[in-house]
Amino acid sequence: MKPVALITGAGRRFGYELANDLLDNGYTVFAHYNSSKGGVEKLEQQGAIGLQADFSDTRAIDNMIDQVIAQTGxxxxxxxxxxxxFDNHTVDASDDALAAVYQVHAIAPYKLITGLQALLANANDGLVINITDIYSERPSTNYIAYCGAKAALANMTLAFAKALAPDIRVNAIQPGxxxxxxxxxxxxxxxxxxxxxxxxxxxxxxxxDTVKxxxxNPFLTGESIKVDGGRALNI
Incomplete structure (x- = not known):
């Protein structure tokens, strides 16, 4: 059976390129997007399954989970x-922006991990990778809410690694x-x-390469790797 992956934010940049790579390597890929439809349409032409969901809406997250469960075991x-x-000015001016920062970076990953736990456990070596940030440990004063939300995701990585072992591994990448x-x-x-x-x-x-x-390496869980050229040493 082909391996199955779900990538959130797959319509552009890292998510898009990772989805392309996994498709080239024989995966069935669920490619989530919010507004980057063009990128996901290109992925769909290669066989990906596009899923639209605005993660600022909890109901949309739940609906996407249901769609994945309906299509794969x-x-x-x-x-x-x-x-x-979003920087401080944006979230200070808009409660919706402030809520979205935590919805997208903390609540959505939590709900996806818990909602898809059974499917991950059905895999031979179910793996979750959370994309955090080097600023989750050394926060920027210009992006306080963003850094706080990423720190929440980093902490959840550790907690889920303990809670879901040995059936599911949970790790993180901190990009620079x-x-x-x-x-x-x-x-x-x-x-x-x-x-x-x-x-x-x-x-x-x-x-x-770090995802791979x-x-x-099936003996890694609860780990976080900085992919930042060493920048975290200087912030």
Whole structure:
């Protein structure tokens, strides 16, 4: 039977490239998106199963869980990658934005892990990978809510690793300067790279390789790996 993966936030950047890689390696991929429909449509053309859900709505999360359960009896890999990146000004001006930060980064992963636990346990080596952040340990004062929500996800990684063993493994990846956003100007990019010991933008392949590392080492659970070129050393 083909292995099955669910990737949240699969319509762009890391989620999209990971979904492509898994499809190329024979996985059945459930590709979640909120608004990045174009990327998921491309994945669907390669055989992925697209799932739209706005994680700021708890009912949408529950509905997506039901859709996955209706279509598969096992889940080998769950990657909680969906994200919303709001600064203090945004969440201070909008209670909806503040709620979304915690819904997307903490509540949705919690509900997905618990709601899909039976499918993960049905796999030979069910694996959850939570995408946290290097700032979950050393928070930025400009993104207090975001860092707090990512810290909650990091803590849940440890708790679920204990609670779900030995049937399901739960680990985390802490990305750093993997891929700059289009709105990042050259000054910002140079400042970030100056603070990064390896002095380069990492790209997405190191993240994909770390997913495979966790997948292929069955003796790892409750671990978190920084994929950041050493930047966490300097923040």
């Amino acid at each position: 096992q889940l080998d890999l769950l990657v909680n990658n969906a994200s919303c990146f 300067p993997i891929l700059f956003l289009p709105e990042h100007d050259n000054q910002h990019r140079q400042q970030v790279l100056a603070e990064t010991p390896l002095k380069v933008e990492g790209g997405l392949q190191p993240m994909i 590392f966790f997948r292929d």
